[in-house]
Amino acid sequence: xxxxxxxxxxxxxxxxxxxxxxxxxxxxxxxxxxxxxxxxxxxxxxxxxxxxxxxxxxxxxxxxxxxxxxxxxxxxxxxxxxxxxxxxxxxxxxxxxxxxxxxxxxxxxxxxxxxxxxxxxxxxxxxxxxxxxxxxxxxxxxxxxxxxxxxxxxxxxxxxxxxxxxxxxxxxxxxxxxxxxxxxxxxxxxxxxxxxxxxxxxxxxxxxxxxxxxxxxxxxxxxxxxxxxxxxxxxxxxxxxxxxxxxxxxxxxxxxxxxxx
Numbered sequence: 001x002x003x004x005x006x007x008x009x010x011x012x013x014x015x016x017x018x019x020x021x022x023x024x025x026x027x028x029x030x031x032x033x034x035x036x037x038x039x040x041x042x043x044x045x046x047x048x049x050x051x052x053x054x055x056x057x058x059x060x061x062x063x064x065x066x067x068x069x070x071x072x073x074x075x076x077x078x079x080x081x082x083x084x085x086x087x088x089x090x091x092x093x094x095x096x097x098x099x100x101x102x103x104x105x106x107x108x109x110x111x112x113x114x115x116x117x118x119x120x121x122x123x124x125x126x127x128x129x130x131x132x133x134x135x136x137x138x139x140x141x142x143x144x145x146x147x148x149x150x151x152x153x154x155x156x157x158x159x160x161x162x163x164x165x166x167x168x169x170x171x172x173x174x175x176x177x178x179x180x181x182x183x184x185x186x187x188x189x190x191x192x193x194x195x196x197x198x199x200x201x202x203x204x205x206x207x208x209x210x211x212x213x214x215x216x217x218x219x220x221x222x223x224x225x226x227x228x229x230x231x232x233x234x235x236x237x238x239x240x241x242x243x244x245x246x247x248x249x250x251x252x253x254x255x256x257x258x259x260x261x
Contacts, residue, residue: 002194002195002196003193003194005053005054005055005195006054006193006194006195007193008053009049009050009053009054009195010193012049012053013046013049016042016045016046016049017042017046017107018106020038020041020042020045021106021107021110022106024038024042027113028109028113032113032114032115033092035113035114036092036114039087039110039114040087040088042084043084043085043087043088044088046084046085047085050081050195054195054196054197055197055198056187056188056195056196056197056198056199056200057198057199057200058085058199058200058201058202059199059200059201059202060089060202060204061201061202061203061204062203062204062205062206063089063204065178065204065205065206065207066089066090066178066204067176067178067207069142070138070139070140070141070142070143070144070145070175071139071144071145071175071176071177071178071207072135072139072144072145072147072166072169072170072173072175072176072177072178073086073090073093073144073145073146073147073177073178073180074147074148074149074166074177074178074179074180074221074225075146075147075148075149075179075180075182076148076150076180076181076182076225076229077148077149077150077151077152077153077154078153078154078155078156078182078183078184078185078186078188078190079153079184079185079187079188079189079190080153080188081184081187081188081200082148082182082184082202083095085184085200085202086146086180086202090144090146091144092141092142092143092144093143093144093145093146094114094115094116094117094138094143094144094145094146095111095116095117095146095147096116096117096119096131096135096145096146096147096148096165097111097116097117097118097119098118098119099118099119099120101118102118115134115138117131117134117135117138117145119131128165128168131165131169132168132169132172132173135169135172135173136172136173139173139175145169145175147165147166147169149162149163149165149166149221149225150162150163151163151165153185153190154185154190155185155189155190155191155248155249155252156183156185156186156189156233156245156248156249156252157185157233157248157249157250157251157252157253157256158252158256159252159256160222160225160226162218162221162222164214164218166221167214167217167218167221168214170208170210170212170214170217171213171214171217174210175210176207176208176209176210177207177208177217177221178204178205178207178208179204179205179206179207179208179221179224179225179228180202180203180204180205180225181202181203181205181224181225181226181227181228181229181231181232182200182201182202182203182229182232183200183201183229183232183233183235183236184200184202185245185249186198186200186233186236186240186243186245186246186249187200187236187245188200189245196240196243196245198236198239198240198243199239201232201235201236203228203232205224205225205228208220208221208224230253233246233249233250233253237249237250
């Protein structure tokens with residue numbers, strides 16, 4: 001039954017996304033700010049489907065920590081969930097995403113229309129410079145830059161691998177960074193078809209003000225996000241100790257701590 005519900009959601013996720021992209025195509029004729037409401041509406045549709053088909057709910061904590069204006073959002077990345085579920089919480093977000101997504105028919109057109117920031121991972125220094133310039137323009141327009149500091153999904157409990165791209169942006173832009181912890185990987189694992197019922201918890205931590213050196217900022221970001229994420233995983237484990245994803249997450253973390261001891 002769990003697999004069936006998961007497959008039904010997956011089918012409806014892609015179907016609803018395609019339908020909304022087609023029906024929403026007139027936004028290409030509108031200014032960006034007038035067409036943007038289509039995107040958070042799409043995210044809310046998918047969250048609704050997750051809740052009523054899979055039983056996956058969401059709880060947002062620390063909303064009072066979200067600042068005004070332009071800033072950087074540095075979020076933990078455990079699953080596909082946060083690639084859309086965070087969108088409705090910000091007035092004018094732009095994701096830092098891999099350039100290849102621009103080549104997906106229709107979807108890529110939307111990323112260009114709403115000026116998301118593509119990154120060519122094969123061109124390291126040039127990509128960093130281009131990303132920084134686009135991000136500087138976005139912050140000047142009071143937009144929010146959403147970035148996953150690890151660059152790709154890391155399963156719940158896996159060893160964190162934060163890259164320095166977000167630290168470079170922090171230093172170059174002089175903008176605050178909003179750290180975000182979550183436990184989405186417990187309910188939407190990085191691998192496999194099964195999605196699990198429960199409550200994804202997202203916690204917005206106090207912003208890190210500009211002015212720190214890169215190493216200090218990087219260490220603080222990792223420490224704060226990982227500490228909060230471990231706590232959220234423990235909460236999920238207390239609520240569903242028999243979950244196979246929970247057990248795997250706790251085992252990964254135990255193995256990691258043993259290796260570092």
